[in-house]
C-alpha cells in the first residue's frame with residue numbers, strides 16, 4: 146500500500162480561500178490522503194485572512210474551556226480495573242444448519258488440538274447420519290473449538306472465538322480446548338475503567354461469540370438467508386456470529402474491591418437475527434478493583450509499533466504495562482503546536498474526547514504530558530481507515546454506505562449535543578474497528594461552545610468537503626457537518642465527492658455554483674432525496690437537525706436504539722486476527738522502530754501553562 150500518510154495542516158500562506166486563486170491540492174485520483182486545512186498554522190504571511198478574529202476566537206475559547214464544565218449526564222463510575230475470567234462454555238448451538246461434508250468434518254476432527262477432543266469428535270462422526278444438512282443445535286458436536294493447522298508448524302487456529310468489549314475497548318480471546326459445543330477457555334482479561342463511562346453502549350460489557358466456518362460447510366441457502374449473520378472479508382472462511390451477551394455494569398460509588406459475578410453462567414442471544422432461543426452459555430467471574438495511578442508517563446507503556454503520523458507527532462500501538470491493555474498512543478510535540486498556533490485546537494481535541502461517550506467515536510482513556518510533549522491514550526482501532534477500504538473498492542453498496550452514515554450521524558449528533566462542531570468529516574478520519582463498526586478519530590479541528598445557531602468564521606476543513614458558506618466566508622454554523630455528511634455519502638456511493646475536480650479552484654467554483662448531479666443508478670431513490678437535502682448550498686434550506694435526518698426515508702429500516710447498542714452486524718468485517726494485528730496499517734509506518742523520540746525543546750513557564758488542563762488519568766473529567 147503506497148500511501149502518503151503524513152497528513153498536515155496548513156494555513157493561508159499555502160491556501161488562498163478565494164475560489165479563483167486556489168492552488169491545486171491532493172488530487173482525488175492519487176493515493177494521497179487529503180489534507181486538512183486550518184487557518185491557524187500560519188508560519189509566514191497571513192494572506193488576506195483576518196488573523197485577529199482567529200486569535201480572539203482562540204483566547205475566547207480558552208477562557209470558555211476553563212470556565213465551562215460539561216453537563217455530564219452519563220453514569221460516572223469510579224476508576225479502576227475490571228477483570229473478567231472466562232472458564233468454560235456449554236451447549237453452544239449454531240443459528241444455522243451446516244453442510245454434512247464428511248471430508249471437511251473428518252479433517253477438522255483429526256486436527257483438533259488435543260487427543261481426547263479428536264477421539265470424541267471421531268466417535269460422534271461415526272454416528273452421524275447421511276442427511277445433507279446438520280441442524281445448528283447438534284452441529285457443534287462435530288466441530289473442534291480449535292485446530293492445529295496441518296503443515297503449519299504447530300500453528301493453532303481457533304474456530305471459536307469470543308470478543309469482550311468494554312467502553313469501546315475490545316479484546317479477542319480463544320478457547321484452550323474442547324468442541325464448539327463445550328469448550329474450556331480459562332482466560333483472563335482486564336480493562337482500565339476511567340471515570341467517564343457513558344450512556345448508550347459504554348456501560349455494558351459486551352460478549353460476542355463467533356465461529357470461523359470453512360465456506361464448504363456453509364449451505365448456499367444459509368448464506369443467502371443469513372446474510373445479516375455472516376461477515377464477509379473475502380476469504381474462504383466465514384465469520385458467523387453465534388450469539389451475544391450484553392451485561393450492564395454499574396461501577397458507581399464502588400470504593401473497595403468487589404466481586405460482581407462469581408462463576409455465573411450467562412446465556413447467549415442472537416439480537417442480530419432477532420432470535421429468541423439461547424445459543425448456549427458461558428461461565429464468568431467479574432471483579433472490580435478501584436485504583437488510580439496519580440500520574441501516568443510514557444514509562445507506563447511498552448511501545449509496540451508505529452501505526453500513523455499526524456501533524457504534530459506519531460501514533461503508536463502500545464501496551465500498558467500494568468493492565469496489559471493495548472492502546473493507540475498519539476504524541477504531539479508542544480513546540481510544533483505553539484509554532485503553528487494550534488493550542489486551541491489541540492486542547493479542544495483533548496476536551497472533546499474526554500467528554501464524549503458515543504460508541505462510534507474513538508474513546509480517550511488517558512492523557513498526560515512531559516515538558517516537551519502531549520500524549521493521548523486512545524482505544525486501539527485496527528480495522529483500517531475507511532479511506533483505504535474505499536480506495537480499494539472504488540465505491541460501496543447502498544446498504545454499506547447507509548450503515549456507515551447512520552453510525553456517523555449518531556456520532557455527529559452527540560457532538561452537536563455537546564455544542565461541538567466536528568468540521569473535518571472525511572474517510573481519512575474514520576476508522577473501522579475489528580467488527581467493521583465506525584470509530585471517528587482526529588478531533589483536531591473541533592469547535593467548542595457552538596450552540597444551535599452560533600456562527601464561527603475560521604476557514605478550515607478539507608478542500609473536497611468544504612461547505613459553500615465556509616468558502617464564502619459568511620460565517621457558518623454546525624450545519625457544515627451535515628454538508629460534509631452528504632459529501633461523504635455521495636463519495637461512498639459514487640467513488641468521488643460531488644463537486645470533485647483535480648483543480649481546487651475549479652472545485653471550489655463548482656461547490657458554489659454547479660447543480661448537484663447524480664449518476665443514473667441514484668436517480669429517483671431515497672438517497673437522492675436525502676443528498677439533495679444535505680447538499681443544499683444555502684445552509685438555511687439544508688436539513689439541520691439530526692432527528693430530521695434520522696427520520697428520512699433513506700433510514701426507514703433502521704432501529705436507532707439497536708444501532709446505538711451496536712446490535713447491527715456490520716456489512717463488512719475487516720481482516721483482523723487479534724488486537725496485536727497491525728496488518729491494516731501502512732507498512733511504511735509499522736516497519737519503523739517505535740520510539741518516543743528525545744527532543745530538547747525549551748518552553749517557558751507561561752507557554753507550559755497553556756497546556757495546564759491536559760492531564761486526564763481516568764479520575765478527573767477535566768482537570
Ligand SMILES: Nc1ncnc2c1ncn2[C@@H]1O[C@H](COP(=O)(O)OP(=O)(O)OP(=O)(O)O)[C@@H](O)[C@H]1O
Pocket residue numbers: 152153154181452453454455456457458460473475507523524525526527530573574576586587588589
Ligand atoms: N485510536 C486509534 N487507533 C488506531 N489508529 C489510529 C488511532 N488514532 C489514530 N490512528 C492512526 O493514526 C493516524 C493519524 O492520527 P490522527 O489523524 O488522529 O492524527 P492528526 O495529527 O490529528 O492527523 P491530521 O494531520 O490529519 O490532523 C490516523 O490516520 C490513523 O491511521
